[in-house]
Amino acid sequence: MLTPIINFGINDLDSSNFFNLEVVVAKKMVFVAHPMSGDIEGNTQKVIEICLRIHSSRVIPVFPSLVWRRYLGNSKRDKRLERSVNKEYFRRGFIDELWLYGDRITDGMKREIELAFRLGILVIPRTRETGLALKIIRDSLPRLV
Numbered sequence: 001m002l003t004p005i006i007n008f009g010i011n012d013l014d015s016s017n018f019f020n021l022e023v024v025v026a027k028k029m030v031f032v033a034h035p036m037s038g039d040i041e042g043n044t045q046k047v048i049e050i051c052l053r054i055h056s057s058r059v060i061p062v063f064p065s066l067v068w069r070r071y072l073g074n075s076k077r078d079k080r081l082e083r084s085v086n087k088e089y090f091r092r093g094f095i096d097e098l099w100l101y102g103d104r105i106t107d108g109m110k111r112e113i114e115l116a117f118r119l120g121i122l123v124i125p126r127t128r129e130t131g132l133a134l135k136i137i138r139d140s141l142p143r144l145v
Contacts (some may be wrong), residue, residue: 100130
């Protein structure tokens, strides 16, 4: 949900309007989850297209792998480092929602989903396939009391 914020300050004071109030809708930081394995270049292009499509005055897409893969490569060590960096985006409160794209949910996406659930971050499937897979994952997780 977008949160309205009312901005005003001492510099907004003038003779015609004591307080010049401006209502601003806060932007959502959306972590984009998409399968990357297999056709890495093709999937990278798909993620770029998704980010371009959803980026707006209300949504800022976040997909750290676009950067990490360029300089970390694709080794096991680098994947572990990438996972730890992705977790920090969630743990530090940068992410408002997790949006799922693609034709399946990968192990990496599943880790991101589980982390989002633990932190109370909304998870939204954006394709039919991720919606069906998310239901299975949700049903398999232990219920939080």
